[in-house]
Each structure stands twice: as structure tokens, then as C-alpha cells.
Amino acid sequence: MVRTMSLLRALISTARMVRHTPLLADGLVPDNAVLLDAPDERLGPALVAAALGDHEPAAKLLATTRGAAEWEHRDRYTVRLASFALSRDEWLADWLARAPHDPDALLVRAELAVRRAWQSPARAERLRETGPLIAAAAEAAPDDPVPWRIALDHARGTRAPHTAFEALWEQAVRRSARHYGCHVSALTYLSAHGYGSHRECFDFAEQAAEDAPMGSTAQALPLTAAFAYLLSGDTSCVRPERIDEAADRAIALSAACPTADPWPAETRNLLVHVLLARGRWTEALAEFRRIGPYATSFPWASVSDDPLGRFLDARDGVRLEVAAMIPLRGRAGHRASRGHYA
Incomplete structure (x- = not known):
């Protein structure tokens, strides 16, 4: 009976993906239209x-x-x-x-x-x-x-x-005082040389974001700290909620920027990467739509020798995850719950 139920769930999940994945392509540019590190x-x-x-x-x-x-x-x-x-x-x-x-x-x-x-x-x-x-x-x-x-x-x-x-x-x-590049370099230095724990790096990034005006790129600094933390593999010293708060702050920043614009593209690509790690599929799919054709080498080159291919694979994976969560007779606009992305 248990084996039968597991098979049934797998079949239902597959049916959902087959039914809804094509619909979730709405708002996404075709693969062959995606550009890597396109200049403004x-x-x-x-x-x-x-x-x-x-x-x-x-x-x-x-x-x-x-x-x-x-x-x-x-x-x-x-x-x-x-x-x-x-x-x-x-x-x-x-x-x-x-x-x-x-x-x-x-x-x-x-x-x-x-x-x-x-x-x-x-x-x-x-x-x-x-x-x-x-x-x-x-x-x-x-x-x-x-x-x-x-x-x-x-x-x-x-x-x-x-x-x-x-x-x-x-x-x-x-x-x-709020130069984003200098703050990122400082954050990377602190993380690389052990002068601060991951918690202290989050403290540094969050304080800089708090001091910056809304709409400033500095609002993405906690997201940078979250990425460094996730990339380190040491996921025991920072509350998961802190990573989600960093992502939420970056989502607000992204929402305030024009869609399919090369200027916020790197922040959006980084945001998607963190959202995937947190299994926040629906929000990741929304960010892929905001990214439009503008893939960036960072952060994908940190995890693959083919950053554009990794970007496209991640985008396809998000569509499958969201599709699998939509009820079989539901609509692609249904809000999916959080899952885990491997």
C-alpha cells in the first residue's frame, strides 16, 4: 500500500508538471534570447x-x-x-x-x-x-x-x-559612505579572512542596508552575505529566517527597478540563486521574469563552468517545481508553497 501511494504521488506530480510547465513559460524570454553579461x-x-x-x-x-x-x-x-x-x-x-x-x-x-x-x-x-x-x-x-x-x-x-x-x-x-562596491569588497574581505563570523558579516551588511535609502543598491548587501554563507557550506550558525529577510529586502529592491533592465540584473540573478537555496519557487519564477534576457556570470560561475547553461537549467527547474505544486485541475497562477531545490 505504501509503495502504491508513493507511485501514485509520483504520477500525480508528473501529470502536474506536464500540464502546467508550458503555461509557466509566460513572461520568460526564449532560451536563445538570453544574453550573458549584456552591457547597457x-x-x-x-x-x-x-x-x-x-x-x-x-x-x-x-x-x-x-x-x-x-x-x-x-x-x-x-x-x-x-x-x-x-x-x-x-x-x-x-x-x-x-x-x-x-x-x-x-x-x-x-x-x-x-x-x-x-x-x-x-x-x-x-x-x-x-x-x-x-x-x-x-x-x-x-x-x-x-x-x-x-x-x-x-x-x-x-x-x-x-x-x-x-x-x-x-x-x-x-x-x-554608501558605495556598494566598497561594501561588497569589505564584506568579502571579512568573510575570506575570518575577521568576522557569518553572523558578524550579516550584522555589517544589515547595518549598511539600514543606513542606506530605499532603492539604493546597498539594500542588496545582506543578500551578498547570505550568498557567501550558503556557498561556504556552513549552514549552522545563521538563522534561516535571516537569509529569508535578506531575500525579502532584495525582492523589494528588485520590484522597484524596471523589468528586463541590465542595471539590476546581477542583483536579480543573485537573488534567484538565494531563493532557489531556500526553495522559494514562486518568488524565484517571478524574479526570472523580471530578469528577462539578462543573465549574469555572477553568481552562476561560482557553481558551474557554464554560467549561462546553469542559469537556463535553474530557470527550467523552477518552472518544474512550481508546476508540480499546482493542483492538477488548478491554474498556473496558483500560489505554490515552499519546497526544496537541489
């Missing part, structure tokens, strides 16, 4: 020009962000330009040759040097060599917090003592 409308032309060897659009873009104190945009564009230069840096070399003291060129050079050092087997030694490049970028733009975010990443890689890290942190927040 400002960065796209700069990357295209860089591919042709022209640095001018990148120079104008970063100069604009510096002049307008658009530090979050400046940080993200710097990271993307440096990532592109990892494989094609002729345009950057030409930029530096023409304008060796340009603060924007120096910033991209510093970010690129740190990224290359991180990829080296001799990471610590290579990172130490990048110190003067970071200092040059900071001196060239005294009000810019982005060089100090790079310095915080550098401190993590060189295992700098906590006192040195605190000095860098002070310089970073003096320039922008």
Missing part, C-alpha cells in the same frame, strides 16, 4: 569601439561618470572595461600612451592589473606589484572611491592585516 546602452558602444581599437568612447564614458560623481556606474563600467582588456588591451595601451596621466585610463589599468594578478599562480607576489598602480589611480582622482574599492580587493588578495584594511576602508567611505 552606455557601455555597449564603448566596448564595440574598444574591439576596433578606439579608446575614445570608453574615455568619454568614464570621464562623464567621474564628472557627475556616478560612482556606482563608474565602478561597474571600470570592471567591465578591464574584463574586456584581459583578452584585448591594445586600445587601453594606446589610451595610456596618448594620455599617461588620465585618471580614467589609470583606473582601468589598476583594475586590469589586479584582475590579472588574481589569475596568476603567484597571486600574492603579483598583487603586491600592483600597489603603485592603485596608488596612481587614487592620486589622479582624489574624490573617486573606486580606486579604494580596488585597494580593498588588493588587501584581500595579499592578506593584509586588519589594521591596514581599516585604513583603506576609512578612505573609501570618506569619499562615498
